[in-house]
Amino acid sequence: MISHVAMETYWREVRSIEEEEEGEEEEEEEEMKSMDEVELEEAWLTEAGLSSLVTGSFSEEEALLSTLTRQQAATVRKRLDNYTETLKTRNRQPIRDVRDIFPQVVPPLSTDDLSSCDLTRLGFISHIELSTFLLALGVQTKRTRPPRRRTRDGGVFGVSLNSLLENDRKTFPGVKVPVVFQKLLCILEETGLETEGILRVPGSAARLKSLRRELDRSCGAFDWSAVRQVDAAGLLKLFIRELPTPLLTHTHLSTYRVSSVVHQIQALQLLALLLPEANRDTLRALLVFLRQVVSHQDRNRMSLWNVSMVMAPNLFTCPRHGNKRSIARQREEMEEAVAGAHLVQLMVTHQDLLWTVPVFLLSQVRQMNQASNQKQFGLTRATRRLLRRKNDRNQVTELCEGVIRVHAPLHAKVSMAIQLDGQTRARDVIARFGCERRLHPDCVLLDVYRVNPHCDWMIKP
Template sequence: MSSQTKRRMLSSPPATSSSPVQPSHTVTSDPRHVTMETYWTEVQSIEEEKEGEEEEDEEDERKSMDEVELEEAWLTEAGLFSLVMGSAEDTDPLPAGALLSTLTRQQVATVKRRLDNYNETLRKRNRQPIRDVRDVFAQPDDNTADTNPSPQHTHNESPPTRYHMTTKTIRRNTHRVQPTRPALFFEDQLHEHPSPPPLTPSPIHTVSPPVTRSRRADWLQRDSPYSEGVVEHKQGGACWDCLCFHGDDNSDEPFAPVSPSQGLTCVDDLSSCDLIQLSFISHIELSTFLLALGIQTKRTRPPRRRTRDGGVFGIPLDSLLENDRKKFPGAKVPVVFQKLLTVLEQTGLQTEGILRVPGSAARLKHLRRELDRCGWGLDWSTVRPVEAAGLLKLFIRELPIPLLTHTHLSTYRCVLGISAVVHQVQALQLLSLLLPEAHRDVLGALLVFLRKVVSHQDQNRMSLWNVSMVMAPNLFAWRQRGNKRSVAKQREEMEEAVGGAHLIRLMIIHQDLLWTVPNFLLSQVRQMNQASNQKQSGLSRTRRLLRRKRDQNQVTELCEGVIRVHAPLHTKVSMAIQLDDQMKARDVTARFESENSPIQHLYEVGGNICERRLHPDCVLLDVYRINPHCDWLIKP
């Protein structure tokens, strides 16, 4: 698309717009015009950088996947690969039966629908289905009664009952209120938005209450999945969250995580084993949640891109981290990416138009060659802020696997079909939990930086919408689709631009919430661990009886409220502690602290969790009741 065409689009918006765009003479006269101009300026800058480069033909690679491929991919990502490959559950590290036993009725219905569709497609192709759905779900679920829980469950149940997930439908006195849906979602987001107050930066994946006004994200405490909460939408009604937050004009106010008594859990608090199981359940829940909202997801084959053997740009994140960890053990983001963020935070936050103003194309090409040659050893004192910003965006665009991944990129776009912002945030939260670790950490570091840029908007003239618009074509891989564009295609590209910016805006505002594990997901991970341990147990009947007797003795001891905390790195190797209703994790770690010791954390290890770092404010007696057979460990 030529630059003249884009300029015409700026002055002549799509016919679906509610009001025409007037020419802008100042930075703040018309936010809609300014943000769209920011987007197309960034697109034009990207095109200029690609001039002269060899373009790859990706048309064939971007065709939609067929039914068999779609269902195979979905079942595999849900941890149900044994149903596809026909392998025996006894040989699987995570048996499918353990996962299926944790699902609610709606989640089971989603898996059944996928498996039925997979088998039916195989039959049409005269291929024998590997597993019939009746063999997988042999036990009927008709006797499963719907319960009517409160959103904030009490925790007085015994552990086996606590983790048995039955269908839980939230029934409120909704009076069947139907939220008003906008005719075109993007139009509502283009009206003038007040500049948000400065946001306090927080460390990556660390949940801290914002200093600005916020809305309580109390759904984190619920035991019922998001898909259960929106069941009213199928009957044309409104769920509780829609009634609370729909039509809320304060869309720039973040949702503040509300901690359950056993403490908030972030993805970084869980072990890799628990994260694998969390991704399986999150994948099933996301599909069920979107289906309940009437959102259909699509997937295309990932484009084939050339990979490089060395350098910095165009290298997978995992490869970069593998090389960086040889010199910097424990690095969570590539060193070059972190260095670019550091340079920008030190010199660029107050630079007017940072991220928006492009640097010299020739200078960027030179710096790119230098970074590919010497990596983070570049003389950074010679790099101007606008050049560092250009390198940062170039690094993101050149990733062989997009930061949001080929697998989930189309689902991110589907989130735009959800009318209520609260459900969009919930869907983005589930998607964030599905990202690979390296992509999740880099995205988290990027969002923290973008929030810092917005907090300095009085100096750099970069509002939240400006930052979102300039990052949209970089994160959502905008591609030129030819020079001859119809009016309909131009409108589609306009909506795509605003939609991508809206998603980035939501991720910047609610970033502390994205990495938080809802209580219902953690409960399903615990149940899956418990079922998996029972499935894989190869003990003889005699040894199981001995263990049962030993566990009964342990429960008797634990019921008295006494735990033993182990601290192998301290002079006090272990300590017996009597729990009460007021004791928190910080009270225990304080007993092991010394002047020169690093920050210590308390972990629950074993039982129905592999390992979880406890939030300092969690009530230990509630954790003890949920996982009575765990060990307690103090370590950094």
């Protein structure tokens, strides 16, 4: 268990944030309220690219539904059932029955390489897969309305990434990361990588407010030569904190409660894939910079853990470090602080993996494209159902550790997903298919899997 002393860097950053906010005109905050069940499910279905299921129409979503695995389809069905039942209790107009949508259900590429259409479809599938993955791990997502943040139409701080990029592209066509964010990173890279305590040592709160006002008023004509590295660090963190929508949106909250490090990395990879493009590109630029900071830790004294503890309160909503707190609340705050810093640490360490599309998701995007194209040639409902069954059988699951899919094309059971444990042997699997074996009967399959987790498991005559 990490002690409070070891987390002092985190709490110091929290106090620094609170001091910067003192004296500013505060906006009235709403209390966190449980989201309306109907509104929650509508939002989930929309983010999954299935908004037509709410309105009752049914167009291109057929292509998406036809590519879902059995587990993913179950996740969508559960959401739709909950939505329908809630509507019934409120005497509202019911939508299509879930059985009409799932009739007789039978039990490394980079994101830069995909078209905008493929990225959109990848986001839909990633959204469904992340919910399915967390559900399989027993992780319950919080059903709460995110806190409202101040949104501004002009200036730099409190402005959405899309608005900033739209304005920047008038001068710099094709830019993917807001220019002001790039400029702050550039100053820190040029003057601060070898400075002891970079990002950790706070500057003057009064000077930071002055620079903020000046940047908001005259971003294009701003004199960057007067900005010191400590100022740039403060402005960078302030920019991230005041984004109307957090850089990692609100989906990251669920990954706090994933216990396995491997599963946390897998969840973060899915989260990165479903982030809006502007958020994803800005996060990538930030993580590349943080990795540079850590690479100079012998001179700047900023280890990976120190960097993670400084950035966590800025990337995630940090708990207020008040004095009047119960012991249970203090323990909860400590757990949230450690979890947030741990997530930042994982993102910095495994950032290259975050932008890689898992093969099985890429396969689903291709299947969705094929289904969409085939629909234009007037495929019948029976043919689409057959395709859906075929896709489900051929789906290769990569996320669950220790799971193999055995293929036996010459037997009745074409393929079977099998969870391995320390006692599973070759003969145990062969017995399910009733055929000869090449591996020694006492071979422990989990050992084979660990040596080569990506090998093909094939039953041959």
